[in-house]
Amino acid sequence: MARELSIVAKGTDQPWGVGFLAWAVDAGAVEQALEFQPAAVMLSFGDPSPFVDRIRRSGAVVMVQVTDLEEARRAVDLGADVIVAQGTESGGHGARRGRSTLPFVPLVVDLAAPVPVLAAGGIADGRGVAAALALGAAGALIGTRFQATTEALVDPSVSKAVIEGRGQDTERNSVLDIARGASWPTEKYTARTLGHPYLDRWRGREDELARDSQARQDCRDDVARGAIPPMPVWAGEAVDLITDRPSAADLVAALAAQAEDALARAGRRHPDDRPRAQG
Numbered sequence: 001m002a003r004e005l006s007i008v009a010k011g012t013d014q015p016w017g018v019g020f021l022a023w024a025v026d027a028g029a030v031e032q033a034l035e036f037q038p039a040a041v042m043l044s045f046g047d048p049s050p051f052v053d054r055i056r057r058s059g060a061v062v063m064v065q066v067t068d069l070e071e072a073r074r075a076v077d078l079g080a081d082v083i084v085a086q087g088t089e090s091g092g093h094g095a096r097r098g099r100s101t102l103p104f105v106p107l108v109v110d111l112a113a114p115v116p117v118l119a120a121g122g123i124a125d126g127r128g129v130a131a132a133l134a135l136g137a138a139g140a141l142i143g144t145r146f147q148a149t150t151e152a153l154v155d156p157s158v159s160k161a162v163i164e165g166r167g168q169d170t171e172r173n174s175v176l177d178i179a180r181g182a183s184w185p186t187e188k189y190t191a192r193t194l195g196h197p198y199l200d201r202w203r204g205r206e207d208e209l210a211r212d213s214q215a216r217q218d219c220r221d222d223v224a225r226g227a228i229p230p231m232p233v234w235a236g237e238a239v240d241l242i243t244d245r246p247s248a249a250d251l252v253a254a255l256a257a258q259a260e261d262a263l264a265r266a267g268r269r270h271p272d273d274r275p276r277a278q279g
């Protein structure tokens, strides 16, 4: 936060936002972020209720990312200004027992109306944005795609892996969180990552890995001396659609133009336009 808040606050006069993991954050961290006057604050993964009033009093828009209908209902009851409906295609963390974006988003749209909903998970080009709008969402929240932009504060090897990665090589797992000693509650949350040697070694033996502190230390040592890739590379199922590393501004413009084009094409479709059967 110390690094990134000042970069974004000094770097733009446009609205910007900051996100927190509700299970991990404390009130002090929220206060620290609010000092930089974000336009929006997003709370994900856990109970957002201790933080909502304070964020609202600051004047920031309250966004809540949800992974099931109970969380969506709670977000509406708390008065969230924007709800993000996250499907399991997403890169990074999400619910172990989550839902796919396509069927989940319209349910949240209906439940939350008139609160605007953003679709998240598996969206990496303008066609995905158009699909989100067709599902009744007010827009899309996109993660993986932005790791391959010039501004992303990721190691160049991560951008490269995202550009070269394939959706079929992504997998939701808790192995890499356990191996790196992350404090994520793995009974509730997994993360979708690209493949990794440790994932192959420990898949299905998560409990054993959690008990084996030497194995976890070996893993961190292997990363430190470069024997295995840095871990993990968080990436969603739409990673195949990512083939270049534009600036974030160019990417947003391209997403908007592609979405308009996709919606216009979909709007022109008519039953009479279908090719007729031959013979």
Ligand SMILES: Cc1cc2nc3c(=O)[nH]c(=O)nc-3n(C[C@H](O)[C@H](O)[C@H](O)COP(=O)(O)O)c2cc1C
Residues within 6 Å of the ligand: 019, 020, 021, 043, 044, 045, 065, 086, 089, 090, 091, 092, 093, 120, 121, 122, 123, 124, 141, 142, 143, 144, 145, 147, 234, 235, 236, 237, 238
């Ligand atoms: C590298 C990476 C880091 C992420 N970190 C967070 C996070 O700190 N908090 C959060 O709520 N979601 C986080 N997410 C998930 C996003 O909020 C979003 O749900 C997801 O990226 C959408 O799916 P997509 O990656 O297919 O676009 C992260 C996703 C990625 C790819």
